[in-house]
Amino acid sequence: MADNRPEIFMPPNLLKAKVGGTVTGLDTAAIKRAESAMATLKEEFSDWLTNDIEHLTATHKAFNNSKNLQNVGYLFRAAHDLKGQATTFEYPLIARAAASLCKLMDALKSHEAIPLPLVDAHVDAIQVIHREKIKDISNRTALTLVEELEGRVTKVLANSVCKNSNV
Numbered sequence: 745m746a747d748n749r750p751e752i753f754m755p756p757n758l759l760k761a762k763v764g765g766t767v768t769g770l771d772t773a774a775i776k777r778a779e780s781a782m783a784t785l786k787e788e789f790s791d792w793l794t795n796d797i798e799h800l801t802a803t804h805k806a807f808n809n810s811k812n813l814q815n816v817g818y819l820f821r822a823a824h825d826l827k828g829q830a831t832t833f834e835y836p837l838i839a840r841a842a843a844s845l846c847k848l849m850d851a852l853k854s855h856e857a858i859p860l861p862l863v864d865a866h867v868d869a870i871q872v873i874h875r876e877k878i879k880d881i882s883n884r885t886a887l888t889l890v891e892e893l894e895g896r897v898t899k900v901l902a903n904s905v906c907k908n909s910n911v
Contacts, residue, residue, distance in 0.1 A: 793833040796826050797874050800842075804867045808860065816855040819863070820846060826870065834879045840890045841869045848897045852904060862896055869893060 800822040807815040823845040830839035845866040852858050869889050872878075878886045 789833040793830065793835065793838075793874065796822070796829060797838075797870060800826060800867060800870065804863065807863070811855055811858070811860075813855055816849065816858070820849045823849070823866075835873065836881050837878060837883070837886050837890050838870050838873050841866055841873065841893055844890070844894045844897050848900065851901050857904065859900060862893075862900060865896075866893055 800819075803815065803818040803822040807819045809815075823842045826842035827839055827846055830836065830842060845863065848862060848866075849855075849858055869886075872889075873886050876886075881887060
């Protein structure tokens with residue numbers, strides 16, 4: 745009678761050989777060079793973030809002058825870039841404010857429905873957080889501001905859904 749028990753096959757672990765064996769095999773000089781390079785880049789983060797916020801400000805101004813579809817797209821893209829990069833630049837509250845602005849702009853069907861005062865408040869908050877160099881998420885004032893913006897977006901979007909569904 746044939747043996748019906750399953751056979752267990754354990755593939756060889758080649759990862760250790762590819763990495764170079766144990767942790768002691770790591771090149772500490774390479775790690776130090778990488779850390780130094782990151783420190784140098786970190787100094788440039790401030791300039792990059794400043795450029796991104798200047799771009800957001802310019803697209804916001806164009807949007808305020810003409811709420812056309814092209815300017816909505818430019819403003820959304822500038823906010824979206826900040827949403828993705830601000831945390832890397834050590835500004836998580838800017839990332840949250842930018843995410844809130846993106847949510848507002850993305851969810852409304854008509855660019856004419858986007859409330860200018862709420863867009864203005866988001867851009868102003870981002871500028872203030874950057875100007876004051878607020879990197880700490882426990883900063884009560886900045887955190888309250890961002891939470892208020894997020895709450896207002898939630899209300900605007902809820903009202904928009906109600907109007908569109910004739911509730």
